[in-house]
Amino acid sequence: MNIKQNIQDSGQEETRARIVASARELFRQFGYAKTAMQDIARTSGMSAANLYRFYESKLAIGCAVAVAERTTLLAVCDAAVATAGPRVSDRLIALFRANIDTVRRKMKRTPMLFELDLAVAREHQKLRRELLDLIETRIVAILAGEAGPGSLANAAVKVRSRMILLASAPFILPWMLANEPFGDPRAMVEPIVRALVAGLDDGQSIPAPAARSPA
Amino acid sequence: MNIKQNIQDSGQEETRARIVASARELFRQFGYAKTAMQDIARTSGMSAANLYRFYESKLAIGCAVAVAERTTLLAVCDAAVATAGPRVSDRLIALFRANIDTVRRKMKRTPMLFELDLAVAREHQKLRRELLDLIETRIVAILAGEAGPGSLANAAVKVRSRMILLASAPFILPWMLANEPFGDPRAMVEPIVRALVAGLDDGQSIPAPAARSPA
Structure with a gap:
């Protein structure tokens, strides 16, 4: 070029x-x-x-607006995680709470833009999946800590982060945040995260498996 | 009468x-x-x-059919729980797996009826909430074990069962089972349930708080 x-x-x-x-x-x-x-x-x-x-098309512009909004949302979440201290549980709690709070603010202050998010997610499953992928990347980064993506602990991190992502659907998906089919999700972030990361806390990331000792 | x-x-x-x-x-x-x-x-x-x-209206008949289908689904789940042995985790795992398997069979064998479930849930939030309430009742019963609804442990059971219900949304909600936004949910039932009931197992139900000793 x-x-x-x-x-x-x-x-x-x-x-x-x-x-x-x-x-x-x-x-x-x-x-x-x-x-x-x-x-x-x-x-x-x-x-x-x-x-x-x-x-x-107008839908293409709608998607572009939704993607730009998502970028802003994730920047807010990343900032919350960055100031949450070293513990895995605290960082995950900060991530989900920041997401819930930001989405709730959006519902209240710019309800038409929130409706757009819902409409776009209905039309394009791809955008819904992308949001989950982007959140999962962040969960993986928090769990892996210093270890980084190439480390031996990678497989364990992947399984655990998928588990946390799945159990956190009501903290992430816009329509669940709008409908709250389980009552107030924010109050449930802490107990669920603490249960799912039990044993990983005190600033520890998932440990790499010990090197096998020579026979 | x-x-x-x-x-x-x-x-x-x-x-x-x-x-x-x-x-x-x-x-x-x-x-x-x-x-x-x-x-x-x-x-x-x-x-x-x-x-x-x-x-x-036809919608009223559609709802009646969906409710009858739900009754069948829950009977299958109850039978699975009844044969799952005494451990809290095993009973919860049986509940969610039976739900996933039954819904999947329905998607495959009677896809038109599954579509009806999705359509009815979209039209009537009430039916979606009822399904969650009915599942929650079962989680409460499993956690409470012998203690029963009037017991002192009631509050603890309620909090814990709400937590389990919320984290299990992808095992329960038909559209999440249809779309699987998190990959195969069935494989995640066991690790998530075990993490969420850690400390309650070996056939124990949630213990009643110890009576306060006189000062």
């Missing part, structure tokens, strides 16, 4: 970011259903024809 | 059961959407006008 191409690409990226920001504001105020491509084009300062060169 | 009333009611119950059985068979073969009230009336041996005296 030459310099000219690079400049062109970064210009396109800027345009895309501008479109997503305009669309987010329209979706937030008027809702996804009541916003037309024409409206997004106008507030982005371009023709509808030009807008379609960047996004093939 | 007099005898005449009783006889009349039991006749009505029989008619309702006949309608539900006919509707189930039609839904199973042709699907909910392609079955008309007229078809249900004909296979139940009555006029459509008479059918409406028993059920106000």
Whole structure:
């Protein structure tokens, strides 16, 4: 890729970011259903024809907005984990609580954008899976601690993190946070996490299996 | 209620059961959407006008079929628990595995009826909550063991069973069993249950708090 191409690409990226920001504001105020491509084009300062060169449909823009929102959500979660101290349980609790609190704030302050998340997740199973993958990556990182992905403890970390992810569905999935079929999920974060990481705590990550002694 | 009333009611119950059985068979073969009230009336041996005296809409019949299916599902789960031995963990594992296996069989053998479950749960949050309540009742019974609902241990049992219910959402909710967003849930039943009941096992139920010694 030459310099000219690079400049062109970064210009396109800027345009895309501008479109997503305009669309987010329209979706937030008027809702996804009541916003037309024409409206997004106008507030982005371009023709509808030009807008379609960047996004093939309103749904594609809806997905881009949802993905941008997810990036913000995960940044908040990462910041909470980073300040949670060294214990595995405390870091996991911080992760799930930050997710619950951020989603709840979104439900309250920007309900139209939260509705968009639900609609997009219904349409695109792929986005729902991506969210779970991104959370799982974070659980793995917390469990692995210093060990890192190449370590011997990798298999044990994978099994345990999948277990924690599965048991934490009501802390993660937007529709479960909206419907709370089990009562207040936030109150359950601590007991569930403590039960699932019992024996791993006091700052320990999952230990690598001891080297086999020579026979 | 007099005898005449009783006889009349039991006749009505029989008619309702006949309608539900006919509707189930039609839904199973042709699907909910392609079955008309007229078809249900004909296979139940009555006029459509008479059918409406028993059920106000096709959705009401759909709900009745889904509830009957749920009763069968829970009977299978209860039988599995009853033969699982005395340990709390083994009984809980039997409960969730029986649920997963029964739902999976249903998805495979009678997919149209499974679709009906999903559709009904979408329309009626109440039915989804009822399923969770019915499972929770069973978890409470397993945890309480001999202690029973009036015992001192009641509060501890309630907290713990809510925790287990919440962490087991992917073993219970039909759409999660259909989509498996976390991979194979069946493989995760045992490690999750064992982690959540650690310390309660060997046939022990949750102990009543010790009586406070006089000061």
